[in-house]
Amino acid sequence: MTFLGHTARKNFGQHWLKDKTILRKILEVAEISPSDIILEIGPGRGALTKYLLASLALFTYAVELDRDLAFMLRRQLGFSSRLALVEADILNIDFLSQGKCRPNKVVANIPYNITGPLLENLLGTLITPAVRPYERIVLLVQKEVGERICAHPGDSNYGALSVRMQLLARCYNICEVRPSCFQPPPSVKSLVLVLKPLPTQDLIIPNLASQVDKLLNLCFSSRRKMLRSTLPNLIDRDCIENLMIETGVDLHQRPQEVSPAAWVKLAMNLNRLSLNS
């Protein structure tokens, strides 16, 4: 697919969003107000950027890796005093540590091949979460990944990613996006995902987070086993009954059935048991 002589680059995940209903939906769920400073990742040919410029947003940073597209966009939209077009790899930029003019929201149709590191860049990790997180992150992601992030205990796709993400942010699956909404169409379905990072006071402390991390790695590596069969790798078999009573978590469950809050309770008690021993 060529745009002003530019052929879409597969390795940069270039799929231009052309469906106006989806573009409007993204803007709607971003809930943009006049004080918002937006970060757009990968403006590409500017489909979403134009909507952001027409919105109430105070200012938009658009970060594009592709030099040719950045050049074309600068010529097309560079007149706007409410837009800074940054030619860079988003993974090398830390907007969160900026001062007063830092973006407070992210709105983007991202290249799917960098979803994992990008989420880490935007939210931090369970052990080292972003200190002053974005208020709201609206992303188009691969449907399968978005569904895993938003999955509930008991869903077939609920896993360690769901728990880690839900302990960092409220996660909402807004709507599915068909491949035909893009040009060229990607080979996978997509969805609009909204993440509302939790305020710092609702995050778990690093010590506890590393225990949760350890628990998730251990238990989800044997996802068919009941917790009471896996946990003796971490604590004395004799403590299992106590752990069940003190946490109220049924250890006959498999990891896929355990809620994020229950993982935290388990980790808290494991921390205590290991301090006592």
Ligand SMILES: C[S@@+](CC[C@H](N)C(=O)[O-])C[C@H]1O[C@@H](n2cnc3c(N)ncnc32)[C@H](O)[C@@H]1O
């Ligand atoms: C899926 S396209 C979206 C384009 C446009 N926003 C749209 O909706 O039509 C992803 C865009 O991200 C850019 N991109 C890829 N990797 C990037 C990175 N590491 N940093 C910044 N931009 C990147 C690509 O060049 C491409 O323009």
